Amino acid sequence: AQSVTQLGSHVSVSEGALVLLRCNYSSSVPPYLFWYVQYPNQGLQLLLKYTSAATLVKGINGFEAEFKKSETSFHLTKPSAHMSDAAEYFCAVSESTGGSYIPTFGRGTSLIVHP
Amino acid sequence: DAGITQSPRHKVTETGTPVTLRCHQTENHRYMYWYRQDPGHGLRLIHYSYGVKDTDKGEVSDGYSVSRSKTEDFLLTLESATSSQTSVYFCAISDGGLGNQPQHFGDGTRLSIL
Numbered sequence: 001a002q003s004v005t006q007l008g009s010h011v012s013v014s015e016g017a018l019v020l021l022r023c024n025y026s027s028s029v030p031p032y033l034f035w036y037v038q039y040p041n042q043g044l045q046l047l048l049k050y051t052s053a054a055t056l057v058k059g060i061n062g063f064e065a066e067f068k069k070s071e072t073s074f075h076l077t078k079p080s081a082h083m084s085d086a087a088e089y090f091c092a093v094s095e096s097t098g099g100s101y102i103p104t105f106g107r108g109t110s111l112i113v114h115p
Numbered sequence: 116d117a118g119i120t121q122s123p124r125h126k127v128t129e130t131g132t133p134v135t136l137r138c139h140q141t142e143n144h145r146y147m148y149w150y151r152q153d154p155g156h157g158l159r160l161i162h163y164s165y166g167v168k169d170t171d172k173g174e175v176s177d178g179y180s181v182s183r184s185k186t187e188d189f190l191l192t193l194e195s196a197t198s199s200q201t202s203v204y205f206c207a208i209s210d211g212g213l214g215n216q217p218q219h220f221g222d223g224t225r226l227s228i229l
Binding site for chain 1 (some may be wrong): 119146155156157158159160163165171173205207214215216217218219220221222223
């Protein structure tokens, strides 16, 4: 069974600082991995996805994530935080179960950006 | 943006009443999902559908039922609402059972049960 752990329910950074949001997964096979962002009163939007083509994945808004199989991690980074990056971020893993790929989500990390 | 409409967007009702939430898509995607989002729990899957009349349970399906009579519509029903079902409900769609297909989400329904 797959599971996703996001370390830290809240991460606080200053504007211009590095953003690092952590995601670890457990899966018996190489999974498909996703990061989503949720702004207040909205649904989730896809930031980026890993599908085994490359270990370093670039997404929208300057975010990227690196798949590390040995560490079972898929951490999200951005070199320089903007105020507009303040949102909830979710990591998700998708693995085949009974012929369907049903994603499992982490509990989310709230990114707070200080001026 | 993917064409997903959830209705109603907000609802307040009383314990014991039936409630139906609707998800409508214009993308002709095969898979549709219902999630609930609660503080500290992230997104939890209630039910999903992989085709017309084909549905399956998620991790928190107790107290909920679903129906999908047309590709574009996926209904979530609370037969007898309880206060523990107060939550924000999200519908999502995806283009198939392949694991590399991302989900697209509606804007949510905020449900309060008094």
